Amino acid sequence: MLDADFFHRWMIAAAGLVDRDAEHLTELDSAIGDADHGSNLRRGFAAVSAALAKEPPQTPGAVLSLAGRQLISTVGGASGPLYGTLLRRTGKALGGAPAVSRADLARALGEGVAAVSQLGGAQAGDKTMLDALLPAVDALGTSFAAGRDAARAGAEATVPLRARKGRASYLGERSVGHQDPGATSAALLIAALADTAETAGGEA
Amino acid sequence: MLDADFFHRWMIAAAGLVDRDAEHLTELDSAIGDADHGSNLRRGFAAVSAALAKEPPQTPGAVLSLAGRQLISTVGGASGPLYGTLLRRTGKALGGAPAVSRADLARALGEGVAAVSQLGGAQAGDKTMLDALLPAVDALGTSFAAGRDAARAGAEATVPLRARKGRASYLGERSVGHQDPGATSAALLIAALADTAETAGGEA
Amino acid sequence: MLINVPETVVADALRGMAASHPELTVDVENRVVVRRDAPVAGKVALVSGGGSGHEPLHAGFVGPGMLSAACPGEVFTSPVPDQMVRAAAAVDSGEGVLFVVKNYTGDVLNFEMAAELADEEGLRIEQVLVDDDVAVTDSLYTAGRRGTGATLFVEKIAGAAADEGAPLDRVAAIARRVNESSRSFGVALSSVTTPAKGSPTFDLPAGELELGIGIHGEPGRERRAMMTSREIADFAVNAVLDDLRPGGPVLALVNGMGGTPLLELYGFGAEVHRVLRERGVVVARTLVGNYVTSLDMAGCSVTLCRADEELVRLWDAPVETPALRWGR
Amino acid sequence: MLINVPETVVADALRGMAASHPELTVDVENRVVVRRDAPVAGKVALVSGGGSGHEPLHAGFVGPGMLSAACPGEVFTSPVPDQMVRAAAAVDSGEGVLFVVKNYTGDVLNFEMAAELADEEGLRIEQVLVDDDVAVTDSLYTAGRRGTGATLFVEKIAGAAADEGAPLDRVAAIARRVNESSRSFGVALSSVTTPAKGSPTFDLPAGELELGIGIHGEPGRERRAMMTSREIADFAVNAVLDDLRPGGPVLALVNGMGGTPLLELYGFGAEVHRVLRERGVVVARTLVGNYVTSLDMAGCSVTLCRADEELVRLWDAPVETPALRWGR
Numbered sequence A, B: 001m002l003d004a005d006f007f008h009r010w011m012i013a014a015a016g017l018v019d020r021d022a023e024h025l026t027e028l029d030s031a032i033g034d035a036d037h038g039s040n041l042r043r044g045f046a047a048v049s050a051a052l053a054k055e056p057p058q059t060p061g062a063v064l065s066l067a068g069r070q071l072i073s074t075v076g077g078a079s080g081p082l083y084g085t086l087l088r089r090t091g092k093a094l095g096g097a098p099a100v101s102r103a104d105l106a107r108a109l110g111e112g113v114a115a116v117s118q119l120g121g122a123q124a125g126d127k128t129m130l131d132a133l134l135p136a137v138d139a140l141g142t143s144f145a146a147g148r149d150a151a152r153a154g155a156e157a158t159v160p161l162r163a164r165k166g167r168a169s170y171l172g173e174r175s176v177g178h179q180d181p182g183a184t185s186a187a188l189l190i191a192a193l194a195d196t197a198e199t200a201g202g203e204a
Numbered sequence C, D: 001m002l003i004n005v006p007e008t009v010v011a012d013a014l015r016g017m018a019a020s021h022p023e024l025t026v027d028v029e030n031r032v033v034v035r036r037d038a039p040v041a042g043k044v045a046l047v048s049g050g051g052s053g054h055e056p057l058h059a060g061f062v063g064p065g066m067l068s069a070a071c072p073g074e075v076f077t078s079p080v081p082d083q084m085v086r087a088a089a090a091v092d093s094g095e096g097v098l099f100v101v102k103n104y105t106g107d108v109l110n111f112e113m114a115a116e117l118a119d120e121e122g123l124r125i126e127q128v129l130v131d132d133d134v135a136v137t138d139s140l141y142t143a144g145r146r147g148t149g150a151t152l153f154v155e156k157i158a159g160a161a162a163d164e165g166a167p168l169d170r171v172a173a174i175a176r177r178v179n180e181s182s183r184s185f186g187v188a189l190s191s192v193t194t195p196a197k198g199s200p201t202f203d204l205p206a207g208e209l210e211l212g213i214g215i216h217g218e219p220g221r222e223r224r225a226m227m228t229s230r231e232i233a234d235f236a237v238n239a240v241l242d243d244l245r246p247g248g249p250v251l252a253l254v255n256g257m258g259g260t261p262l263l264e265l266y267g268f269g270a271e272v273h274r275v276l277r278e279r280g281v282v283v284a285r286t287l288v289g290n291y292v293t294s295l296d297m298a299g300c301s302v303t304l305c306r307a308d309e310e311l312v313r314l315w316d317a318p319v320e321t322p323a324l325r326w327g328r
């Protein structure tokens, strides 16, 4: 079972990967966006880490809710409300349980992802973070590692797509041939989850 | 003897050389000035050519006076009033004579050059057009060709000088190592004179 | 770049605004710029905001006759809901608050969240979405037209209506009318360098330009060999007119993207007027300058707004902000 | 560049000014910009001018409370005497005309010739020479200090004095007092590209800057590795203060050279205020913006003016020009 500490470590791991790859994310965003995705998420996850350190929440749901609120309050842009909603809704779906299973998490994350789709109006194939998140949710039913692989594959599969949502959609055909920054960061978020699970010792 | 037509052709020749070397003059001016000397003089001498074509003056003095007035009215910058004064004063010194000798011209040009020095307050060695004009006036006593050589040598000798007048003086030590644009264009003016004399058939 | 570190550019700029504009209250920590005399009794308040890097938009438009408050986000990143809620609370006189939102996914989502939160706090909020950029096709396959130069028209004219004492629904209706009556088209002659990235967002060789750009350093719809001012005006004004089809006079904004000298911008303005004359369009008022910018980007945009008598009157009404001032 | 051909940039810009500023009379052919209501009976007139490429200086400062007319020259080239004489004749109400001349050999010589010609035509002319740039040593070995940012202070304050009805000698005396009370220092973060040359006037690699530059793309006195906004403010403000030694409050102009985003300029303004605070100098008024520019050059300058009560009052007096407007 995954307790609050696990979710806490997940967020810290996500902050680490985002920090490591921030330049790369910004580079991707400069090709089809406005060159701020890396610094946006770095700022947001740094705030998440700080908030969690200050007063560590006691349940998985509370960890994700706090993280989501922090992202909404510090990121801005499209990714702030979307990632914030993802984590808040996932946290809400986890309820007050002190520990949850991988299957619980996959289900809750599914609700979170649905909320992102509803908020932003994007569907699979629109070349957004959803293209990494949707396959990840499915694969998490199998294993954390499968979730990571599916998310990365989903992110890479955005390259040939033409963007239909967000800033990249302004480019029309010129958005083709570039990997979506949000899908790439979403894959990092899922990779951080799998890393955390592996460090915790095998499949939880 | 040099008649109005000779002076007219001198001015046309000067316009030609300035036009040919305008980019070079501007290049020199961008190193130690503001990158406009070539376009300034091109504009001015084009106006001189146009004015002379419209109503060709009947005496050498009138040709130079008209040319000088045109430069003052169309060039602007430091070189407009200075070159304008040079030609107007030289023209005035030539008086109403229908034709003049090389010696007359050398003397009159000496007065013009003195007027430039008085107007702009510069002396020999200040890294200005005077560094080409002063030796040229002396050498014109000998021959047109000597005038041309002296002017060019004077212009080249401005390279190691530190500017004490005009825009280049703002650079202080950094003005050293560059040829002065105004001295370079002054050498063109004298070269045009020698060219005109040669085309007219030997020493006048 | 003239900065300390990328992380503090927005806070540094707000400190600078605080030091030089005693007529504004600048909350540097919470990133809210408010006119000092807010809330103004009996008047609807206007709040706008968006990513930084477009100055003087928005904070430069705070003052009598225009915005009550502005919320600057990080460079090219929409502000967060907390800022907007705080701004709304600071300026609301009880008559309600209009949010002026440029149509970008980030701005729309953050203002939407802010509106919900403000609503929970008992504030009356209306929103107007600005989407004037004809370079973007407004279809299911895009995030819709971007908000660019028309923002200035909306903020000025709706601000004047609020100043006259119009109620919230009427101020919002006028703001929407201005937006619906406005179209823009932008051109980049250089890329843009954000403090965070430190190098140009896209490569644009000298001798080429991007047609149909926005104000965030996104590449445009099309790259071409360099065009003359005349040709660019033909292209941009025609693109706007073909979409706008004005039947009467227009307001014109000849806007610089930040890196184009005013000398060149005025020359471009002359060409804009020429095209309009050729197409038989009368220009009621023209504004030329760097108002809705994209950091150091060289380039320009043209915004036209179909202007009836009421809009012209509200445009002419007094305004007293750091970047826009006239009337008495 | 956003131009047609280099030869017409100034004329094109004047056509644009004519189209967008009905309050000005723009003589495109003769290159004179005059306030429409000139000559103003009973008032001394102010005429300025200089090379183009410094916009909004000078034409953007024509209007009530500031200049009566401006004469734009070619880019970075002083205007010719004919323009100044024509301008003076257009604005003189019989009370005389003050020429505001920036101290460059070209400007000085051309205005001098104009003054002689105007004198011959029976006009009463006074001249004030602006030379505020402390980067240039004022010695026998230079053309003297350049005129830069202080021009704005001189034109605004002398314009206000003229507007109050002060006679010519008094307007000239105030103008000279403002100049003597003002010092500037400028920094370039990039070179400048003139239309005629089409490529940067000097090479300035990213990561380096030029200290002590003027407004014509001349290289500065010294090249250094890039400095932070904080360090540049320390250097520039100290250079000005060490020469100016104000005993009381100052007016401050935090000026952009054209290519620096307003976001960065405000951040720099915060640092300027910090240095002044540290040195115990009280700032009476601050103006931040692109006012005395050098085409697309990135960079900034700081101008400080020792301000007694009279100068502050005249600074605050109403002004109504394209680029500077306040008061009522």
Ligand SMILES: Nc1ncnc2c1ncn2[C@@H]1O[C@H](COP(=O)(O)OP(=O)(O)O)[C@@H](O)[C@H]1O
Residues within 6 Å of the ligand: A029, A033, A034, A036, A037, A040, A041, A076, A077, A078, A079, A080, A082, A116, A120, A121, A122, A127, A128, A129, A130, A165, A166, A167, A180, A181, A182, A183, C076, C077, C078, C105, C106
């Ligand atoms: N409507 C949307 N639904 C889902 N994801 C979106 C949507 N719009 C944008 N995104 C995601 O957000 C990413 C961009 O985030 P970011 O650069 O931080 O914000 P902004 O576009 O406001 O600068 C995109 O790469 C995309 O994955």
Ligand SMILES: Nc1ncnc2c1ncn2[C@@H]1O[C@H](COP(=O)(O)OP(=O)(O)O)[C@@H](O)[C@H]1O
Residues within 6 Å of the ligand: B029, B033, B034, B036, B037, B040, B041, B076, B077, B078, B079, B080, B082, B116, B120, B121, B122, B127, B128, B129, B130, B165, B166, B167, B180, B181, B182, B183, D076, D077, D078, D105, D106
């Ligand atoms: N006081 C002076 N006396 C003589 N010649 C001068 C003086 N000042 C400048 N010059 C000449 O003028 C030249 C520059 O002319 P130009 O570039 O057309 O004018 P500006 O310096 O106003 O841009 C210099 O190279 C120098 O030879």
Ligand SMILES: [Mg+2]
Residues within 6 Å of the ligand: A029, A033, A034, A035, A036, A037, A077, A167
């Ligand atoms: Mg982005």
Ligand SMILES: [Mg+2]
Residues within 6 Å of the ligand: B029, B033, B034, B035, B036, B037, B077, B167
């Ligand atoms: Mg020059």
Ligand SMILES: [Mg+2]
Residues within 6 Å of the ligand: A034, A036, A077, A078, C051, C076, C077, C078, C106
């Ligand atoms: Mg963004």
Ligand SMILES: [Mg+2]
Residues within 6 Å of the ligand: B034, B036, B077, B078, D051, D075, D076, D077, D078, D106
């Ligand atoms: Mg010049």
